[in-house]
Amino acid sequence: MSAGSVAVVVTQEIEVPSWDLYELSIPCTVFGKPQPDLADPWYELRLCSTGEGESVGGGPGDGVGMTLRTRHGLDELARADTVVVTSVPDSCVDEGEPLPRELITALRDAHDAGARMVSLCTGAFALAEAGLLDGRRATAHWMHTAQLAARYPKVRVDDAVLYVDDGSVLTSAGLTAGLDLCLHLVRRDLGPHVANQLARRMVVPAHRPGGQAQFIELPLPADDDKGLAPVMDWARERLDQPLTVEDLARRAAMSPRNLYRRFRAATGATPLQWLLDQRLRQAQSLLEATDLPVARVGELSGLGTANNFRHHFLKRIGVSPSGYRRAFPRT
Template sequence: MSSSPGTVAVAVVQDAGISLWELYELSIACTVFGIPHPDLADPWYELRLCGAGGDSGGAGFSLRADHGLDGLVGADTVIVPSVPDAVVEEGQEPPGELVEALREAAASGARMVSLCTGAFALAAAGLLDGRRATAHWQHTRELAARHPKVIVDDSVLYTDDGSVLTSAGATAALDLCLHLVRRDLGAHVAGQLARRLVVPAHRTGGQAQFIEQPVPAGDDDSLGPVLQWATRHLDEPLTVQDLARQARMSPRTFYRRLQEATGTTPLQWLLDQRIARAQSLLESTGLPVDRISEQSGLGSAANLRRHFTRSVGVSPTDYRRAFRPSGPPSRDR
């Protein structure tokens, strides 16, 4: 390939030190875009590390960026791997210098990309307003609360809105980086690069399959005992009337109280708990899918497949294969 896929500028913004978790996402971007593969595409990307000056370090290492944050401006693609923990955990704003550089880079025509909590920086710069975006599922609720103009989707591995792309956390960063290579250099190059990295060129499903679904915590303590009771009887054909009777409330009162406490309806809450039970059984047992459907209260295997795939994004068989690869095959098909 004769034309260059362009310059990729990666922002390094952890002035107080980079954790090993954050380094993982940074290293993904550097590995994909910073190591040439002339047999696949020549020239390859030009990688540019951009920081606020000085060293960033942690866990016994240090990292020095060759460019300041002004180096983001003029790049073809700008990637923000993550932001300081205090931005997410303590509600601080991303560094003002970074936000301004991101705005300038976007205005100059750069393709803007975030990995995990880097979405908070793009959102602070106003670059996600009115756009669909994601981050690690543990942080999407905070992202949506602080930036209501952003259409936050916690069910996907990454989003592609043309000039702005975002990914979930950790390994989902690799999914998005390979997607960028696929866009720039074609499916064959992306597929061959994925083989060298020993990963799938494209993973099925989305982030929903990794989200934990615990019993929702609410302010109404009176519902705690009945919700715990329900989780112990998911294999039974529970109804709203059964739950209301157990809570010693009228069905109408129980419906209203549960919706106020959990933000969902009793039937949807039950379905969520049944799906969570099925996930646990698929991960930890070799039970066939028809038995799992019975024990989770979803009836038939066909009913489990339908609800599970709609909720989690992959079939029970694919889920088991991902989370229990050494387990015996299930009778899902």
């Protein structure tokens, strides 16, 4: 087993808030600090950028100013075994501001040279722009996955996972999910024992259950059909009761077929899909805010038996109700 060399790309060419340094610190901590008792040699880390004196801190209103000077340029990417792309500037995500062409070219060259390509959070936008995610399953922070999917339709975006390992190209969700992915790389390269010991030293779990679906708020879709608002409110007040499409249609004074059509137009979901999402939102809220037994939460949310509750919750949220409660403990 060999650790190899890791080139971490500093993508920001403009001042950004210093909290974005968190994601940059993850690969530096995992791959940059020697662990001779676990593996010797450890990884060889290089920070690379489009120029010297990259400013990666001290954005407007931040109150913290700092400058990171990298020793290596983008030509190092093609010589690395692994290339890690950290978050790109918000302007590239939200406003579509183009990334430097030299960066995109360097990423393609590194991939063609056989480097393993890795992105943390919105670094996926750089890999996607380089065409390296075309036809692949990939992820990013759930707040940005819709933009990623819209801008790069050839990418199969999954917003429910912490990271995606597609062999030579790996992507992660935001923030701490980047640490999950970096530990996964150590596990792939040096084995589970080394990864587990490293996780212990960092005081983090070696593997977190579930995916980022457990952290996504189930959306309350915009209701452009104001005529449905009363029946929606009526249903939300009765989630602990059995409700059918016929019940909703009767309350709305329309036929089930018309109700179905109006729901699809207003919410993008069928009445029963919408109702299930409301029940799951209710269950999440009760699991977070109360100490009620899990079975009782299922009853109050209208999700039926404990087995039925667990089935729907696990399928939609990605973890069991008990696992979700442990992730969001009451203080």
